[in-house]
Amino acid sequence: MPEHTAAAERTRRAVLEAGIEVLASNPSAPLSEIAAKAGVSRSTFHRYFSDRSALKKAAGELAVEAWHTAVERAGLTKGTGLEAYRRLCTELMDSLPALIWWMTQDAPEDHPEGEEIDRNIAAMLQRGQEDGSIDPQLSIEWISNSVWAMLYAVYYIPIETPEKLGRFEARQQALRALMKAAAADPSSV
Amino acid sequence: MPEHTAAAERTRRAVLEAGIEVLASNPSAPLSEIAAKAGVSRSTFHRYFSDRSALKKAAGELAVEAWHTAVERAGLTKGTGLEAYRRLCTELMDSLPALIWWMTQDAPEDHPEGEEIDRNIAAMLQRGQEDGSIDPQLSIEWISNSVWAMLYAVYYIPIETPEKLGRFEARQQALRALMKAAAADPSSV
DNA sequence: CACTATTGAGACATACTTGTCTTATTTTTG
DNA sequence: CAAAAATAAGACAAGTATGTCTCAATAGTG
Numbered sequence: 001m002p003e004h005t006a007a008a009e010r011t012r013r014a015v016l017e018a019g020i021e022v023l024a025s026n027p028s029a030p031l032s033e034i035a036a037k038a039g040v041s042r043s044t045f046h047r048y049f050s051d052r053s054a055l056k057k058a059a060g061e062l063a064v065e066a067w068h069t070a071v072e073r074a075g076l077t078k079g080t081g082l083e084a085y086r087r088l089c090t091e092l093m094d095s096l097p098a099l100i101w102w103m104t105q106d107a108p109e110d111h112p113e114g115e116e117i118d119r120n121i122a123a124m125l126q127r128g129q130e131d132g133s134i135d136p137q138l139s140i141e142w143i144s145n146s147v148w149a150m151l152y153a154v155y156y157i158p159i160e161t162p163e164k165l166g167r168f169e170a171r172q173q174a175l176r177a178l179m180k181a182a183a184a185d186p187s188s189v
Numbered sequence: 190m191p192e193h194t195a196a197a198e199r200t201r202r203a204v205l206e207a208g209i210e211v212l213a214s215n216p217s218a219p220l221s222e223i224a225a226k227a228g229v230s231r232s233t234f235h236r237y238f239s240d241r242s243a244l245k246k247a248a249g250e251l252a253v254e255a256w257h258t259a260v261e262r263a264g265l266t267k268g269t270g271l272e273a274y275r276r277l278c279t280e281l282m283d284s285l286p287a288l289i290w291w292m293t294q295d296a297p298e299d300h301p302e303g304e305e306i307d308r309n310i311a312a313m314l315q316r317g318q319e320d321g322s323i324d325p326q327l328s329i330e331w332i333s334n335s336v337w338a339m340l341y342a343v344y345y346i347p348i349e350t351p352e353k354l355g356r357f358e359a360r361q362q363a364l365r366a367l368m369k370a371a372a373a374d375p376s377s378v
Numbered sequence: 379c380a381c382t383a384t385t386g387a388g389a390c391a392t393a394c395t396t397g398t399c400t401t402a403t404t405t406t407t408g
Numbered sequence: 409c410a411a412a413a414a415t416a417a418g419a420c421a422a423g424t425a426t427g428t429c430t431c432a433a434t435a436g437t438g
Contacts, residue, residue: 005413007406025295028217030395041416046397106214135369141353142362146342153338157331164330173331180324181366186375194383196436219425230386235427 012048014038016062017097019055024101024155031055056105063102064111066095076120081128082183088121089147089178093154093171100155103148118144128182135184143182150174201237203227205251206286208244213290213344220244245294252291253300255284265309270317271372277310278336278367282343282360289344292337307333317371324373332371339363 018038022029031052035045049055070091076084092099121144128134134143154174158167165173179189207227211218220241224234238244259280265273281288310333317323323332343363347356354362368378 005406008414011414026216028215031397032395042396043399043417044415047414050397052396138362138365139354139358141350142346142359142366145346145350145354146339146363146366149338149342150335152341153335157334161330161334165328165334169328170331173327174335176327177331177335177370180372180375181370183369183375186369186372194436197384200384220427221425231426232387232429233385236385239427241426 011038011040011044015040015045015048016055016058019049020059020062020097020101023056023059024097024104027104027106059098059101060105063095063098064114066098067092067102068113068117070095071117071120076124080131080133081124081126082133082179084124085128085134085143085182086175086179088124089150089175092147092151093174096151096155099148099151103152129184132184134182138182146181147178150178200227200229200233204229204234204237205244205247208238209248209251209286209290212245212248213286213293216293216295248287248290249294252284252287253303255287256281256291257302257306259284260306260309265313269320269322270313270315271322271368273313274317274323274332274371275364275368277313278339278364281336281340282363285340285344288337288340292341318373321373323371327371335370336367339367 015034015038019034022034022037026033031045032042034055035042038045049058071088073091074084074088076088078084122140125134125140125143129136129140151174154167154170157165158170176189180186183189204223204227208223211223211226215222220234221231223244224231227234238247260277262280263273263277265277267273311329314323314329314332318325318329340363343356343359346354347359365378369375372378
């Protein structure tokens with residue numbers, strides 16, 4: 001297990017990111033495909049990640065970390081609920097690949113701390129409904145879950161039809177759509 | 190190739206539907222899993238679909254058919270653009286499993302007639318922007334593509350957390366969110 | 379009831395993926 | 409430059425999925 005040199009750490013990251021990218025579009029892609037995408041031989045792959053499961057575990061940790069960071073940066077308790085919601089959506093779009101991989105996983109393994117975060121988000125959305133910024137007709141469950149569907153669109157649409165919608169436009173449009181949908185007074189968006 | 194008796198046709202449908210369901214959540218699931226879900230032996234599976242590709246082809250045709258039917262029923266040229274859009278979204282949600290499987294496919298193979306339908310939908314959305322019913326700040330590309338992301342949410346959220354959001358509620362909330370997001374005047378939704 | 383269609387169980391060879399290992403080559407570092 | 413680290417290439421066995429085939433059992437039909 002190389003853990004000292006900087007070069008080694010660099011290739012490790014390359015393999016990990018290639019893994020996230022490939023597994024996001026094909027969860028059962030051969031490891032050789034991941035190695036190829038990382039520009040590395042299969043031998044080297046196995047030197048950094050003994051198993052397929054080892055890779056998935058590392059990718060999962062990266063995704064959870066990105067998720068936590070996004071939530072922290074969003075500052076869920078500041079401003080109106082809708083403002084916090086907008087910040088959260090924006091932050092999530094900054095860690096797209098890892099989060100997309102995470103959501104396509106079948107077993108998103110329940111993290112104990114993850115549930116607390118879920119509660120914080122639910123509280124933020126409820127605050128939004130109470131302060132009149134978020135549409136009370138939409139359930140908190142729906143709002144918090146549908147964000148992921150939008151992330152999905154933001155990630156894949158520019159990949160599949162880059163000539164029609166670039167990354168930036170997709171982000172922008174998704175954010176507008178999310179805000180209008182969630183707002184109690186969409187005209188203010 | 191049994192093609193005469195009704196019983197045979199029935200099991201064929203069962204296998205096909207099981208295939209769509211299983212492959213939607215795991216595109217590389219073993220054929221034995223599909224057979225099991227259909228309540229059929231692997232032998233019988235192969236009797237109706239020689240290949241994995243044969244099954245995928247049949248599923249694709251079913252999906253395309255559902256897609257065409259939905260668009261037809263929606264009556265894209267009637268009423269305002271937003272009204273037509275609402276009808277389209279509603280119709281699409283009636284063929285969820287097949288359409289979900291379709292969108293998770295890597296090679297959605299370009300059908301010549303499919304492109305015409307795409308143009309019709311684009312025309313419908315543009316009409317909506319011109320008649321003032323659809324938000325002109327959202328691109329037609331985004332609106333037409335993001336619908337699929339919402340279908341994704343409507344399909345999967347009730348599967349993963351049925352205790353929090355049922356099929357009916359998910360549909361209702363998705364439709365409201367889609368309308369609010371797309372409308373030029375969301376307060377009218 | 380007799381006949382036919384449909385199905386289940388299992389054997390079998392093939393192909394692919396996986397994880398481990400060995401050896402030679404390249405790259406990095408002191 | 410010389411030693412050490414990192415990598416590529418490939419062999420190998422084990423596991424699994426696949427497609428084909430055969431034969432016996434079951435279900436459906438006239």
